[in-house]
Amino acid sequence: MSLTKTERTIIVSMWAKISTQADTIGTETLERLFLSYPQTKTYFPHFDLHPGSAQLRAHGSKVVAAVGDAVKSIDSIGAALSKLSELHAYVLRVDPVNFKLLSHCLLVTLAARFPSDFTAEAHAAWDKFLSVVSSVLTEKYR
Amino acid sequence: MVHFTAEEKAAITSLWGKMNVEEAGGEALGRLLVVYPWTQRFFDNFGNLSSPSAILGNPKVKAHGKKVLTSFGDAIKNMDNLKTTFAKLSELHCDKLHVDPENFRLLGNVMVIILATHFGKEFTPEVQAAWQKLVSAVAIALGHKYH
Numbered sequence: 001m002s003l004t005k006t007e008r009t010i011i012v013s014m015w016a017k018i019s020t021q022a023d024t025i026g027t028e029t030l031e032r033l034f035l036s037y038p039q040t041k042t043y044f045p046h047f048d049l050h051p052g053s054a055q056l057r058a059h060g061s062k063v064v065a066a067v068g069d070a071v072k073s074i075d076s077i078g079a080a081l082s083k084l085s086e087l088h089a090y091v092l093r094v095d096p097v098n099f100k101l102l103s104h105c106l107l108v109t110l111a112a113r114f115p116s117d118f119t120a121e122a123h124a125a126w127d128k129f130l131s132v133v134s135s136v137l138t139e140k141y142r
Numbered sequence: 143m144v145h146f147t148a149e150e151k152a153a154i155t156s157l158w159g160k161m162n163v164e165e166a167g168g169e170a171l172g173r174l175l176v177v178y179p180w181t182q183r184f185f186d187n188f189g190n191l192s193s194p195s196a197i198l199g200n201p202k203v204k205a206h207g208k209k210v211l212t213s214f215g216d217a218i219k220n221m222d223n224l225k226t227t228f229a230k231l232s233e234l235h236c237d238k239l240h241v242d243p244e245n246f247r248l249l250g251n252v253m254v255i256i257l258a259t260h261f262g263k264e265f266t267p268e269v270q271a272a273w274q275k276l277v278s279a280v281a282i283a284l285g286h287k288y289h
Contacts, residue, residue, distance in 0.1 A: 028267070035271040051267075104251055111258035112265050120169075120176040121194045123255065127177050 001132060007125040008074050014117055014126075015071045018110065022068065025109055026060025032105040040098055067106070070133050081136045089140035096141065099134035106130065144279040146221050150272035157261060157269065158218050166256060167211030168204035172197050173252045174245075181245055210249075217280045224283040232287035243285035250277030 003011070018025065031051055034041050047055045066084055073080035088094055107126055111118045118126075146154075174181050176194045185191065188202040197203055213231065220227040235241045254273055258265045 032267040032270055035267045036274040104254075107255055108258045108265075108270060111255045112262050115259040115262060118255075118259055119194075120173045120198060123173060124177040124194070 001128065001135070003074065003125070003129060003132065007128060010122050010125040011071055011074060011129050014110075014114070014122060015068065017114065017117065019068060021113065022064045023057065023061045025106075025113065026062070026064035027057050028060070029063065029102070029106045029109045030056055030060045032108055033102055036105065037098075037101045040101060043092070043094055043098075063102075067130075067133065070129075070136075074129075077132055078136050078139075081133065085137050085140050088137045093141075096134070096138045099130075099137060103127070103130035103134060143222065144224065144275065144282075146272070146275065149268075150275060151221060153269045153272040154218060154221070154276055157257060157264075157273075158215070161257075161260070163211050163215060164204075164208045166253075166260070167207035167209070169198070169207070170249065170253050170256055171207030171210060172200075172203050173256065174249050175203065177252065178248055181248065184239070184241060184245075211253075214253075214280065217276065217283075221276065221279075224279050225286050228280070228283040229287055232284050235284055236288040243281065243288065246281035246284050247278070250274075250281050253277060 034049055041049060047053070047059070049056060066081065069080050070077045078085075107123065107130070110126065111123070175185070175191060175197050182191050185202075185206075188200060188206075190196045190200060191203075216227055217224060235243075254270060254277060257273060258270070261269075
């Protein structure tokens with residue numbers, strides 16, 4: 001699965017808007033994830049996960065920054081996220097099902113904050129893009 | 143049986159009350175067909191599904207979307223009794239329509255995203271969690287009679 005030119009254009013142009021709210025988007029995405037899918041908290045026993053916690057904010061920023069890296073290297077996401085891919089395969093070992101859950105929560109956050117930009121076409125492009133990112137992050141799992 | 147707290151029920155019914163079910167239904171089904179094009183396999187007789195605008199403007203998509211979402215309204219009136227409420231529909235989707243239950247999960251998530259676009263900030267993480275619980279329970283109820 002690879003992104004068409006149109007899909008890349010949609011992602012890159014929306015990212016320009018999104019990146020101005022990157023940190024709060026990251027935090028909100030994680031809050032949504034932990035509330036809707038409590039089982040995902042099992043990967044963070046060492047974190048204070050209360051809304052507003054410093055750790056939540058820091059981690060949210062980290063996640064969105066990585067998405068941003070993928071956007072900036074949208075023609076070579078595999079190369080851009082290679083280290084992160086290794087981290088997830090050998091250290092974090094997050095079960096692949098969770099990437100869909102996180103992706104969905106990011107989409108909900110974007111839809112809530114940018115409703116007029118989040119058209120059906122944009123929704124499709126983002127869903128596909130995050131699916132590609134998820135594939136890259138799990139490609140070294142076995 | 144899935145149990146919904148009073149807060150969850152309130153979060154669900156208050157948003158539902160503000161929705162234009164007819165429009166939202168068409169939007170939900172339309173987005174499903176756009177974002178997950180393989181779901182078009184169930185709608186060969188719907189005519190032009192060749193582009194996002196064709197899909198979203200297609201009168202058959204709108205009509206069927208309205209039907210689906212109206213049925214979802216029954217779920218909201220019977221949140222404590224979903225399996226019984228959807229028993230017949232479950233049999234229909236298995237025996238006559240041959241729909242993979244995975245599609246119910248996809249549609250449920252599309253609905254959640256549409257709620258987010260309509261309600262923005264009001265669609266808080268807590269409200270989303272209540273709705274995820276509902277769409278998941280509906281998907282399970284619709285798959286319950288499969289054999």
